[in-house]
Amino acid sequence: MAKMTMVQAINLALHQEMERDDNVVVLGEDVGWDGGVFRVTDGLIEKFGEQRVIDTPLAESGIVGFSIGMALYGLKPVCEIQFSGFSYFAFHQLESHAARLRWRSGGRHHVPMVMRAPYGGGVRALEHHSESREAVYAHTPGLKMVIPSSPRNARALLVSAIRDPDPVVFFEPKAVYRAFREEVPEEEETLPIGRSQIAREGKDVTLIAYGAILHETLEAASTLQKEDGIEAEVIDLLTVSPLDDTLFTESARKTGRVVVVHEAPRSFGAGAEVVSRLVEKSFLYLEAPIRRVTGFDLIIPLFQREKAYLPGVKRIMRAIRETLEF
Amino acid sequence: MPRKEIDLPYRLEYLSILDENGEVDKNLEPNIPDELLLKLHRAMLLGRRFDERLLQLQRQGRMGTFAPITGQEAAQIGAIATLDSSDWLVPAFREMAAELWRGKKMQNVILLYAGYDEGGEIAPDLNNLPVAIPVGSQTLHAVGLSYAMKYREKKQVAMVFFGDGATSEGDFHEALNFAGVFQTPTIFVCQNNHWAISVPRSRQTRSKTLAQKALAYGVPGIQVDGNDVLAVYSAAKEAVERARSGEGPTMIECITYRMSVHTTADDPKRYRKEEEVEEWVNRDPLIRFQTYLKNKGLISDDQIDTLEEEIKAEIKAAVDQTEKRMEELGDPLAMFEHLFAELPPYLQEQRQELKLELQEADQ
Numbered sequence: 001m002a003k004m005t006m007v008q009a010i011n012l013a014l015h016q017e018m019e020r021d022d023n024v025v026v027l028g029e030d031v032g033w034d035g036g037v038f039r040v041t042d043g044l045i046e047k048f049g050e051q052r053v054i055d056t057p058l059a060e061s062g063i064v065g066f067s068i069g070m071a072l073y074g075l076k077p078v079c080e081i082q083f084s085g086f087s088y089f090a091f092h093q094l095e096s097h098a099a100r101l102r103w104r105s106g107g108r109h110h111v112p113m114v115m116r117a118p119y120g121g122g123v124r125a126l127e128h129h130s131e132s133r134e135a136v137y138a139h140t141p142g143l144k145m146v147i148p149s150s151p152r153n154a155r156a157l158l159v160s161a162i163r164d165p166d167p168v169v170f171f172e173p174k175a176v177y178r179a180f181r182e183e184v185p186e187e188e189e190t191l192p193i194g195r196s197q198i199a200r201e202g203k204d205v206t207l208i209a210y211g212a213i214l215h216e217t218l219e220a221a222s223t224l225q226k227e228d229g230i231e232a233e234v235i236d237l238l239t240v241s242p243l244d245d246t247l248f249t250e251s252a253r254k255t256g257r258v259v260v261v262h263e264a265p266r267s268f269g270a271g272a273e274v275v276s277r278l279v280e281k282s283f284l285y286l287e288a289p290i291r292r293v294t295g296f297d298l299i300i301p302l303f304q305r306e307k308a309y310l311p312g313v314k315r316i317m318r319a320i321r322e323t324l325e326f
Numbered sequence: 327m328p329r330k331e332i333d334l335p336y337r338l339e340y341l342s343i344l345d346e347n348g349e350v351d352k353n354l355e356p357n358i359p360d361e362l363l364l365k366l367h368r369a370m371l372l373g374r375r376f377d378e379r380l381l382q383l384q385r386q387g388r389m390g391t392f393a394p395i396t397g398q399e400a401a402q403i404g405a406i407a408t409l410d411s412s413d414w415l416v417p418a419f420r421e422m423a424a425e426l427w428r429g430k431k432m433q434n435v436i437l438l439y440a441g442y443d444e445g446g447e448i449a450p451d452l453n454n455l456p457v458a459i460p461v462g463s464q465t466l467h468a469v470g471l472s473y474a475m476k477y478r479e480k481k482q483v484a485m486v487f488f489g490d491g492a493t494s495e496g497d498f499h500e501a502l503n504f505a506g507v508f509q510t511p512t513i514f515v516c517q518n519n520h521w522a523i524s525v526p527r528s529r530q531t532r533s534k535t536l537a538q539k540a541l542a543y544g545v546p547g548i549q550v551d552g553n554d555v556l557a558v559y560s561a562a563k564e565a566v567e568r569a570r571s572g573e574g575p576t577m578i579e580c581i582t583y584r585m586s587v588h589t590t591a592d593d594p595k596r597y598r599k600e601e602e603v604e605e606w607v608n609r610d611p612l613i614r615f616q617t618y619l620k621n622k623g624l625i626s627d628d629q630i631d632t633l634e635e636e637i638k639a640e641i642k643a644a645v646d647q648t649e650k651r652m653e654e655l656g657d658p659l660a661m662f663e664h665l666f667a668e669l670p671p672y673l674q675e676q677r678q679e680l681k682l683e684l685q686e687a688d689q
Contacts, residue, residue: 062466069471101456
């Protein structure tokens with residue numbers, strides 16, 4: 001086992017999947033000789049050549065539409081959109097075609113592709129470089145929406161996404177890219193798409209999060225344990241869609257108190273879906289209203305105000321305390 | 327440094343072989359075996375008659391909205407006839423004649439436009455994509471497919487159809503650009519039928535031709551008389567041969583005309599003059615090809631009548647069979663099929679929800 005950052009772990013997944021299966025190709029802007037602006041695709045072109053590691057023209061719709069064509073032929077394209085904020089150029093290709101071709105052709109065709117994109121705030125970036133718009137993709141029938149939270153699960157989930165027979169949108173929390181290292185096994189590891197995990201066990205309150213903000217949520221949980229003796233259970237969704245409601249339902253029925261955390265805007269966000277499922281299936285188990293700690297329903301401000309926008313440890317802790325005191 | 331003219335590597339040609347009266351230019355006449363000429367004719371006639379029948383079915387309320395092809399048979403059949411069965415067809419939504427040529431069943435056409443998802447089914451041995459309605463978006467799929475062919479070192483090509491309106495869409499430009507950069511074996515067939523619903527060709531672009539747009543991307547382009555099946559066939563054959571031998575993509579602009587409505591939900595009288603349509607009646611691709619075949623002694627009026635009867639019976643059988651099949655189709659639960667390889671738990675729940683609702687309705 002080696003200690004790796006998320007960038008290195010994703011890079012490992014790409015290297016190993018390309019070695020294992022020559023249907024896997026990587027494409028996007030600057031993914032070749034530059035190794036990607038975050039260096040996620042570093043070293044691939046040297047090893048696999050320009051035919052399999054493709055520096056494309058600067059055109060996001062082109063990249064995704066081109067990937068769809070390759071996937072229809074039987075390749076497994078992993079395309080990179082440099083920042084998720086530029087993925088809307090390609091949205092109609094995902095919505096109108098990647099998500100529908102299996103259905104439209106009565107099962108004759110399918111689109112085994114992955115669209116990777118760094119997403120989320122916290123890196124002092126320019127406009128369009130800090131958003132969290134996973135709900136847009138999660139709301140689209142026919143797409144899977146995966147968001148890892150750590151180097152090890154990023155590697156394992158990306159391997160699963162590449163092997164998945166259907167299109168997967170894979171958002172990488174760029175605030176986590178180099179934030180910490182984690183042991184990542186050299187040997188193959190996968191994690192099922194559509195399955196959440198317990199990131200921390202507890203009995204008093206259930207916290208549900210995913211992506212970069214999972215780490216603030218965990219920090220809030222351990223601070224509350226130290227300061228108040230509260231045992232919070234933390235669920236890491238890992239896949240936003242298809243949403244796994246089994247673990248958080250079980251946990252909510254045990255604790256009766258729930259706080260959902262994400263950095264995306266609140267209204268119509270992933271948290272709204274989580275809360276709806278809990279209300280539909282576990283209403284009588286709840287001891288307090290479910291709280292959402294999220295980004296505000298605004299365009300994420302430039303980096304001088306970014307910290308105030310993103311839900312931090314303090315905001316999460318306050319919501320947990322209020323839920324417990326209700 | 328003086329100003330000087332930049333020497334561009336491409337010129338643009340216009341190709342016409344069979345004129346409006348069915349007179350052939352002997353120097354340009356392609357060497358097509360008699361059997362194939364008759365096959366092209368049959369496919370064009372089938373396309374025309376089936377289109378007419380579909381329009382009747384729609385007007386009788388037995389089918390929903392569709393986009394008729396009448397007048398564009400030569401552009402479709404001339405191009406598609408140059409493909410091998412292992413090549414790929416990437417259609418837009420007005421290529422019914424080309425799709426039938428490629429093995430799509432009339433039954434599927436009717437089912438789709440009668441609102442049955444099953445109409446979109448594609449047999450496993452056919453390298454066809456389903457119709458693509460968002461204008462121009464399918465062009466990129468053809469480029470991706472043909473990149474994959476090149477990567478796999480297969481001698482295949484992909485042929486994509488689109489209209490004049492599509493040349494205003496960004497995806498069309500991105501597709502030509504990708505095809506040019508990666509030198510993919512892609513044939514771009516533009517059916518310039520002069521109208522994008524109510525907007526004339528002159529409103530889509532100031533460019534003199536649509537074919538010249540390819541030149542900007544370093545892709546050869548040619549403009550052909552799209553109502554002349556011999557010209558379309560010759561240009562497409564050249565393009566396919568070039569693509570197959572590794573020399574990259576080509577764009578063919580077929581000058582044709584939408585003789586009918588955009589779709590059955592449209593009334594062209596609101597925006598175009600009948601006189602314009604009349605002019606194009608004289609340029610009918612089917613009649614001029616029949617004149618050519620008759621002049622060559624390949625077909626007689628009697629034989630055309632017999633063929634008409636044969637096709638009529640074929641269409642009738644397809645309509646009857648389809649309407650019979652419709653009685654067995656329509657299980658609402660089938661809407662849950664083919665979204666994903668495996669139905670995730672939340673969709674199993676939703677499927678169950680509908681199932682219970684249907685059971686209650688039955689009681």
